[in-house]
Amino acid sequence: MRIFVYEHVTGGGMANTLVPPGLLHEADLMVRCLIEDLAGCPGVELLSSRDARLPAIPGIKTMRVGADDDPGATFARGVEAADAVWPTAPETGGALERLATEVERLGRTLLGCRPSAVRIAASKRRTALTLAAAAIPVVPTFAADAAVSHWPGRWVTKPDDGAGAEDTIVAENWRSASLRLRVDPGLVVQPWLEGTPLSLSMLCEDGQSLLLSCNRQHLRISDGRVALDAIEVNARVEGGDDLATLAGRIATAIPGLWGYVGVDLVMTDRGPVVLEVNPRLTTSYCGLGRALGISVAAMVLDLLAPGAPARWRRPAGGTTVELTLEASLA
Numbered sequence: 342m343r344i345f346v347y348e349h350v351t352g353g354g355m356a357n358t359l360v361p362p363g364l365l366h367e368a369d370l371m372v373r374c375l376i377e378d379l380a381g382c383p384g385v386e387l388l389s390s391r392d393a394r395l396p397a398i399p400g401i402k403t404m405r406v407g408a409d410d411d412p413g414a415t416f417a418r419g420v421e422a423a424d425a426v427w428p429t430a431p432e433t434g435g436a437l438e439r440l441a442t443e444v445e446r447l448g449r450t451l452l453g454c455r456p457s458a459v460r461i462a463a464s465k466r467r468t469a470l471t472l473a474a475a476a477i478p479v480v481p482t483f484a485a486d487a488a489v490s491h492w493p494g495r496w497v498t499k500p501d502d503g504a505g506a507e508d509t510i511v512a513e514n515w516r517s518a519s520l521r522l523r524v525d526p527g528l529v530v531q532p533w534l535e536g537t538p539l540s541l542s543m544l545c546e547d548g549q550s551l552l553l554s555c556n557r558q559h560l561r562i563s564d565g566r567v568a569l570d571a572i573e574v575n576a577r578v579e580g581g582d583d584l585a586t587l588a589g590r591i592a593t594a595i596p597g598l599w600g601y602v603g604v605d606l607v608m609t610d611r612g613p614v615v616l617e618v619n620p621r622l623t624t625s626y627c628g629l630g631r632a633l634g635i636s637v638a639a640m641v642l643d644l645l646a647p648g649a650p651a652r653w654r655r656p657a658g659g660t661t662v663e664l665t666l667e668a669s670l671a
Contacts (some may be wrong), residue, residue, distance in 0.1 A: 342642075343386045344379060344452070344497060345423035346401075348372035349430030352390040353406025353415055364431075367624050367666060369395070371429060374627040376401055378638035385642075388423055390415055391664075391669065417443065425450035425645075427430050429622045432463035432502050437621060451599075452641060454545075454620035456477075460599030462620040463502050468595075469615075475594035477587070478614045480534055480607070485526035489519045495533035497567065498522065509567040532617075536609035539578060541589045542625050544653070545602050546644050552585040552594035553654040554632060556625045558605075563618070574628030574662045578608070585655065587613055600641045628662035 350360055351369035355530050372389070376398060379385055391397060393407040406415050420426050426449050428440040438459040444451045454462070461467050469482040483489045484501065496518035499509040511533065512518040518530040538558040544551040557576035561568045578584070587606075592598050595618065603623030605616040633656040643649050 343423045345426045346389045347428045349424050353392050353412045356392050356406050382639050419445045447598040454559050454599050455597030458595050459620045462618040468477045479533045483530050492532040498530050501529045510525040511565050521591050534607040535605040538668040543602050545592045545598035548593045549650040552588040572664045575632035575659050628664050632662040633659040
């Protein structure tokens with residue numbers, strides 16, 4: 342099987358853009374780990390693309406993308422040259438949905454979430470409404486067309502379709518958050534939840550899920566902006582069975598989640614509250630192999646064979662791996 346591995350930030354999708362260093366570092370870390378894992382799978386041949394400004398990844402056939410090249414045409418060539426495609430991209434501006442749609446249009450196997458699921462998960466407001474309709478606890482999320490509740494304490498504003506902690510800004514109260522919302526209708530506002538920031542790494546297929554790990558996030562607020570400094574992959578967290586149940590409910594609530602999926606949440610004194618669903622690789626993926634002694638990439642490829650969920654076994658034990666996120670390209 343020939344697999345086209347496409348990571349939007351490093352693969353040429355932003356070749357005409359100055360990319361924030363933190364986003365670039367996380368994206369490069371993810372694509373390098375994915376390529377290494379897929380290279381270890383028997384019968385797999387790899388193809389990728391790479392922004393010409395970045396150092397090459399050795400040992401893989403690569404299409405270089407310069408500022409004068411058409412990233413969309415390069416992506417289409419990669420898709421047509423492959424049997425299957427593993428796309429990773431920020432949800433911003435519908436980028437990931439367009440990639441998934443193009444893979445299906447060209448008749449190749451999509452190793453990722455279906456466009457319909459990406460469309461829901463790409464919007465924080467739409468995700469909150471979808472999960473709330475399934476009685477899943479979610480953070481209250483307000484867009485420009487909704488009246489903001491008078492929730493006490495700090496709030497945050499963030500792009501409705503942004504990725505990660507990029508442009509997540511802390512507001513002192515609901516009034517300040519509302520003012521920002523009036524200035525930029527592309528934002529959503531949410532109350533700041535007190536608790537432990539966590540994420541889930543899970544596999545999904547046809548409404549079924551397997552929780553791989555729970556990960557503790559170390560956040561920092563600097564000049565009013567939220568930044569992710571480090572992640573403890575496979576952290577020891579109370580309520581593991583409840584989180585596995587939550588993962589299953591999320592997979593059922595958003596049809597079309599497929600393969601690796603990440604979920605951001607806060608463990609409050611009343612239990613887990615979901616912030617957003619990431620229908621793609623997340624940075625935590627980079628620590629899973631070392632933490633659990635498994636190949637998540639191989640498990641995703643196994644989903645192509647019938648009856649994969651029946652073969653799923655929740656990883657037991659393992660160790661905790663800390664990923665430190667530095668704003669520099671290795």
